[in-house]
Amino acid sequence: MMPPMPVSRAALEALPKIELHVHLEGTIAAETARGLATAHSLEPSALPFGEAGYPVRFDSFQHFIDTYLGVSALIRTPDDLGAIAAAFAKAQEAQNIIYTEVTFTALTHVRNGMEPKAMWQAVTDGFAETDVHIRLIVDAVRDMGPGHGTDTVALVETADADICALGLTGIEGSTPEREFRMLSDAAQELGLGLTIHAGETKGPEIVRAALDDLGAERIGHGVGSMPDDELVGRLVRDFVPVEVCPTSNVVLGVFPTLEDHPFPQMWERGMNVTVNSDDPPFFSTTLTDELDNASRLAGLEVADIAELQRRAAHAAFCSQDVRNNLLAAIGAWEQEHSELP
Ligand SMILES: [Zn+2]
Numbered sequence: 001m002m003p004p005m006p007v008s009r010a011a012l013e014a015l016p017k018i019e020l021h022v023h024l025e026g027t028i029a030a031e032t033a034r035g036l037a038t039a040h041s042l043e044p045s046a047l048p049f050g051e052a053g054y055p056v057r058f059d060s061f062q063h064f065i066d067t068y069l070g071v072s073a074l075i076r077t078p079d080d081l082g083a084i085a086a087a088f089a090k091a092q093e094a095q096n097i098i099y100t101e102v103t104f105t106a107l108t109h110v111r112n113g114m115e116p117k118a119m120w121q122a123v124t125d126g127f128a129e130t131d132v133h134i135r136l137i138v139d140a141v142r143d144m145g146p147g148h149g150t151d152t153v154a155l156v157e158t159a160d161a162d163i164c165a166l167g168l169t170g171i172e173g174s175t176p177e178r179e180f181r182m183l184s185d186a187a188q189e190l191g192l193g194l195t196i197h198a199g200e201t202k203g204p205e206i207v208r209a210a211l212d213d214l215g216a217e218r219i220g221h222g223v224g225s226m227p228d229d230e231l232v233g234r235l236v237r238d239f240v241p242v243e244v245c246p247t248s249n250v251v252l253g254v255f256p257t258l259e260d261h262p263f264p265q266m267w268e269r270g271m272n273v274t275v276n277s278d279d280p281p282f283f284s285t286t287l288t289d290e291l292d293n294a295s296r297l298a299g300l301e302v303a304d305i306a307e308l309q310r311r312a313a314h315a316a317f318c319s320q321d322v323r324n325n326l327l328a329a330i331g332a333w334e335q336e337h338s339e340l341p
Contacts, residue, residue, distance in 0.1 A: 007295045007305050011337045012288050015305065016329035018312040019092065019100040019276055019287045020195075021220055021243035023169075024123075025072045025108070026279025027088045030054050036074040046074070054282050058252055061171065061201050065143075068282070072108050078122035081109065085126025091280070093130040095288050099326055101317060103137045103167050106159070107152050120161040127162075133322065135164040137195060142170035146179040153186040164317035165193030168214070172202040177209035184214045193217050193317035195243070199224030201254060204231045211240070218242070218315055222271075223249055226262045232269055239272045241315035246293050247285040248278035264298040274312040306334035 028036075030053035037046050048070025049055065058064040075081050092100050109119050127134040138156050140149040149168075156163055166183045177196070187194040196210035200221035207225045210216040211234075222242035225231045235242065246261045255261050266273050275294045277287045295305060313326040 007291075007300060007302055007337075009288075009292060011302065011333075012291050012295070012305070013096065014337075015096065015291070015309065015333050016326075017095060017097040017287055017291070018274075018309055018316060018326060019097050020218070020241075020274055020312055020315060021245055021276035021278060022100065022102050022287075023068075023279050024084065024088060024102045024104045025075070026068060026282055027091065027102075028071050028074075028084055029281040032084070032087065033071045033074055036076070036080055039080075040074070040076050042074070046070075054284075056251070056284075061252055064252055064282070065171065068279070069108075072105065073112060075109060075112075075114075078114065078118040081114070081119060082122035082126040085123045086129040087126075089127050089130040089132050089134060091286075092132045092134070095286055097132060097287060098329060099133045099313075099316060099318070099322065101135050101137050101164055103139050103169065105141060105169070106138050106155055107140070107148060110155060111151075116155060116158070117160065120159050124161055133318075135162050135317065137165040137167045137193075137317075138163055139167035139169045140180060140183060142168060142172065142180070143174040144170065145175055146182070149180045149182045153182050156186065156190070156192075163192065165195055165217075167195050167197070167220070168210075169197045169220070172198065172200060172206045176213075177206070178213040180214060195220055197221060200249070201252070204228035207231060207235075216240075217317075221245060221249070223254065223262055223266075226265065232271065235272070236270045241272045241274060241311065242266065243276050243315075244273050244294075245276045245278035246290060246297070247283045251283040258293055258297060261297065263294055267294075267298045267300075267304075272311055272315065273308065274315055275308060302334060302337045306330050 048067045110116055140152040166187050168180050195218035196216040197220035198210035199207040203224045218241040220243045246263050249255050250258055275290045277285050277290050280286050309330045313323050
């Protein structure tokens with residue numbers, strides 16, 4: 001039998017990576033937010049955080065949302081957005097991320113006065129500054145009510161951008177999932193994927209609603225499913241992709257420490273998990289860090305990390321050609337790193 005092959009940091013850095021759960025507005029560093037405030041001559045009080053930057057822990061999910069929306073509101077022009085999109089693409093490239101789907105709350109910016117055509121162009125041009133394959137998931141926000149879903153769908157229908165899916169985010173329990181059926185209908189009609197944040201801060205009932213009422217193809221977070229054996233069994237049986245973001249859950253107070261995070265149980269139960277960073281600078285993390293965390297917590301070896309990435313490739317909302325290329329890159333990495341020195 002082959003001895004276990006622990007995964008070194010260098011091997012994780014070299015891994016051609018896929019990230020499926022990361023928010024564009026959540027990739028704005030505190031320093032960048034400060035720069036935007038200065039550029040638009042805003043008072044320091046316009047910044048939703050203090051001198052020290054983002055807090056190490058958020059007091060509540062609401063506190064995080066308020067900070068996130070405050071930072072999003074600093075984006076005033078298509079140029080701001082283009083710079084943020086370019087910085088995101090470069091940060092993904094620096095981690096050797098070769099394919100990524102990024103969630104973008106487009107309606108925020110349109111409601112703040114940005115012209116849709118210029119908005120889509122800015123994002124597209126920013127992404128084009130690297131060779132990373134980046135596709136958009138456009139999300140509606142639960143706590144903004146069903147109207148946010150309707151307006152998001154209308155915006156997507158006329159968008160000139162590489163959109164691969166629709167998403168639903170925001171405060172769980174604020175609006176019932178079934179009131180966002182326009183998202184499922186539009187996803188079907190437009191040939192888009194559908195991923196629903198569910199079971200992040202609330203329990204199994206939200207995950208069930210995401211599956212049953214909306215036909216979610218992927219679940220964002222899903223950690224709240226764990227107390228419900230029947231639901232976990234269903235997620236395993238149907239091999240529903242679950243986008244897990246361990247550090248995010250700790251910084252937002254869902255679990256006290258990473259050691260309390262259920263990632264190891266999710267993996268051992270055979271859930272179709274992927275690992276993601278969510279809002280990297282808000283949580284002082286990166287995808288490489290999250291893979292490192294997952295590896296350490298669940299004792300993953302090279303073959304397991306390759307399997308995690310293969311699951312991400314299969315869960316990606318992309319063509320079979322793109323998927324085959326991703327799988328080939330992962331396979332090459334696995335082969336190279338499985339050999340004994
Ligand atoms: Zn998220």
